[in-house]
Amino acid sequence: MPHPQRQAEGTCLLSGATKRYIGAGTDLTPEATSLPSLSSLGRVGGMAEEMESSLEASFSSSGAVSGASGFLPPARSRIFKIIVIGDSNVGKTCLTYRFCAGRFPDRTEATIGVDFRERAVEIDGERIKIQLWDTAGQERFRKSMVQHYYRNVHAVVFVYDMTNMASFHSLPSWIEECKQHLLANDIPRILVGNKCDLRSAIQVPTDLAQKFADTHSMPLFETSAKNPNDNDHVEAIFMTLAHKLKSHKPLMLSQPPDNEIILKPEPKPATTCWC
Numbered sequence: 148m149p150h151p152q153r154q155a156e157g158t159c160l161l162s163g164a165t166k167r168y169i170g171a172g173t174d175l176t177p178e179a180t181s182l183p184s185l186s187s188l189g190r191v192g193g194m195a196e197e198m199e200s201s202l203e204a205s206f207s208s209s210g211a212v213s214g215a216s217g218f219l220p221p222a223r224s225r226i227f228k229i230i231v232i233g234d235s236n237v238g239k240t241c242l243t244y245r246f247c248a249g250r251f252p253d254r255t256e257a258t259i260g261v262d263f264r265e266r267a268v269e270i271d272g273e274r275i276k277i278q279l280w281d282t283a284g285q286e287r288f289r290k291s292m293v294q295h296y297y298r299n300v301h302a303v304v305f306v307y308d309m310t311n312m313a314s315f316h317s318l319p320s321w322i323e324e325c326k327q328h329l330l331a332n333d334i335p336r337i338l339v340g341n342k343c344d345l346r347s348a349i350q351v352p353t354d355l356a357q358k359f360a361d362t363h364s365m366p367l368f369e370t371s372a373k374n375p376n377d378n379d380h381v382e383a384i385f386m387t388l389a390h391k392l393k394s395h396k397p398l399m400l401s402q403p404p405d406n407e408i409i410l411k412p413e414p415k416p417a418t419t420c421w422c
């Protein structure tokens with residue numbers, strides 16, 4: 148069944164233009180379902196820099212329309228950059244794929260560097276683009292990329308595998324990495340326990356995860372990228388975050404005379420409340 152608001156994987160927005168490297172259009176090609184990473188196309192560094200500059204310099208547009216009277220101003224939408232981090236194999240790729248493509252991928256490979264997926268949603272009449280940065284869990288595949296994906300972040304999703312206690316114990320080091328990259332304290336963060344469909348293999352009890360989440364002032368979601376009927380829906384998790392970001396208003400638009408769009412941070416509130 149086609150997903151109503153599905154976006155092609157790996158769509159890169161470059162200051163008003165939509166650039167595609169695979170899976171162009173609304174239907175993913177067979178190649179796209181095998182989840183090639185940006186790096187597999189040899190574009191990791193450059194693409195991440197382009198993506199960053201698009202976030203720094205502009206909002207996305209749905210494409211300028213050329214007509215007899217010239218170019219019409221493109222429709223703008225806010226982009227929220229959400230990074231998804233956690234140990235290798237916890238299901239970051241599957242979660243982002245589930246949200247953006249509307250299904251569980253046929254197969255995945257370890258992410259090299261960073262991939263991103265994007266989906267446009269409408270919230271209270273505003274079109275918003277949710278850009279999910281799926282980062283490599285394996286140290287050797289991520290170190291060259293780290294500084295790229297921590298820039299201009301609007302929210303962080305920490306993921307652990309409910310069937311793997313070690314992935315839960317790694318969470319403090321992921322939180323520490325965020326601190327080291329000077330992520331602002333008021334950036335929304337959520338904690339996601341994945342693979343709850345594997346009931347008989349669960350190692351991380353909910354109450355333990357809840358205590359950790361409370362200690363770090365994060366809401367906890369337990370979900371399955373594989374089985375959408377299990378516990379918290381992946382869809383609901385990311386939409387909740389998008390609503391939070393929208394009401395948080397982390398960015399404001401201003402449009403100087405030369406039509407360049409500049410993002411300006413809003414003054415930060417003293418505290419963040421997720422209640």
Ligand SMILES: Nc1nc2c(ncn2[C@@H]2O[C@H](COP(=O)(O)OP(=O)(O)OP(=O)(O)O)[C@@H](O)[C@H]2O)c(=O)[nH]1
Pocket residue numbers: 233234235236237238239240241242255256257258259282283284285341342343344345370371372373374
């Ligand atoms: N049963 C079950 N398996 C899952 C789920 N999510 C992911 N998996 C499986 O877990 C494995 C790892 O998933 P990935 O999404 O590639 O993990 P990752 O965190 O992106 O891994 P890296 O790219 O190495 O950081 C794959 O075999 C998936 O099929 C889930 O919700 N339930």
